[in-house]
Amino acid sequence: MIEMQSVSKVFRTDVVETHALKAFSLRIEAHEFVAITGPSGSGKTTFLNVAGLLEEFTSGKYLLDGKDVSGLKDDARSRIRNEKIGFIFQSFNLIPDLNIYDNVEVPLHYRGFTSAERRKRVTAALERVGLAQRMKHIPAQLSGGQQQRAAIARALAGDPRVILADEPTGNLDTTMSGQIMDLLEEINSGGTTILMVTHNPELAMRAHRHIEIVDGALAASRPGNRGVPEASAAAVASGAGALARAGATATIKAGAAGQPS
Numbered sequence: 702m703i704e705m706q707s708v709s710k711v712f713r714t715d716v717v718e719t720h721a722l723k724a725f726s727l728r729i730e731a732h733e734f735v736a737i738t739g740p741s742g743s744g745k746t747t748f749l750n751v752a753g754l755l756e757e758f759t760s761g762k763y764l765l766d767g768k769d770v771s772g773l774k775d776d777a778r779s780r781i782r783n784e785k786i787g788f789i790f791q792s793f794n795l796i797p798d799l800n801i802y803d804n805v806e807v808p809l810h811y812r813g814f815t816s817a818e819r820r821k822r823v824t825a826a827l828e829r830v831g832l833a834q835r836m837k838h839i840p841a842q843l844s845g846g847q848q849q850r851a852a853i854a855r856a857l858a859g860d861p862r863v864i865l866a867d868e869p870t871g872n873l874d875t876t877m878s879g880q881i882m883d884l885l886e887e888i889n890s891g892g893t894t895i896l897m898v899t900h901n902p903e904l905a906m907r908a909h910r911h912i913e914i915v916d917g918a919l920a921a922s923r924p925g926n927r928g929v930p931e932a933s934a935a936a937v938a939s940g941a942g943a944l945a946r947a948g949a950t951a952t953i954k955a956g957a958a959g960q961p962s
């Protein structure tokens with residue numbers, strides 16, 4: 702699903718050069734839920750932005766869904782991004798003077814859907830996050846947890862293959878954080894790959910895998926408590942043929958039984 706080989710990202714200004722990612726290599730399978738932790742400034746956001754094609758990288762190779770996305774032009778990158786990727790941010794990033802329905806609809810305008818298709822998608826996404834009754838509210842009329850659910854609906858409405866969440870519970874209390882995590886787990890169970898940056902070790906342990914980024918490099922990768930991603934479990938149970946028939950693109954490595962690799 703996501704395969705980075707020795708990716709580096711250098712931010713250059715007149716005075717300084719920051720190496721935000723250094724020879725970063727990582728492979729994430731379809732259907733995985735991966736939690737990402739690491740010190741502030743270690744490159745977590747840069748990694749998500751590069752993975753989500755929001756940001757170009759300096760060198761290395763990146764395959765997204767098997768396609769080499771190195772050196773793509775801006776319009777090609779945005780098209781792939783809009784089709785395949787949903788983003789969730791710590792500060793929700795909703796437009797304050799648009800109601801929830803309109804906020805969820807915004808990215809769909811860039812996809813060329815008919816208005817009927819947009820309505821279907823927005824309504825279904827708001828129902829899925831439990832906000833159908835609040836669609837006429839503006840963000841300020843909702844709690845933080847509800848605003849984040851609206852932002853999740855906005856990501857879901859595009860039917861993404863991957864959701865990239867950058868500290869999605871960073872502004873929420875424990876109860877609301879738990880509810881957002883429950884929702885993300887449910888979305889992941891439906892087949893969406895999720896990468897989530899968090900500072901909360903308990904939430905990180907709820908993923909399939911927990912990776913740690915230190916100083917722009919992958920410092921650790923260990924299994925979490927979520928068991929095996931659905932696609933891997935199916936492949937282990939009935940051989941790789943079932944996986945191919947299911948249309949999954951994940952390559953299951955030998956010995957995947959028991960743990961996401």
Ligand code: ADP
Nearest residue numbers: 712719721739740741742743744745746747748
């Ligand atoms: P994290 O999300 O782990 O806190 P970031 O990915 O935001 O870390 O930042 C990694 C490093 O890259 C930091 O040293 C940060 O200052 C630097 N950095 C991030 N974005 C930019 C930018 N747009 N311009 C210059 N430096 C940046």
Ligand code: MG
Nearest residue numbers: 745746747867
């Ligand atoms: Mg960050």
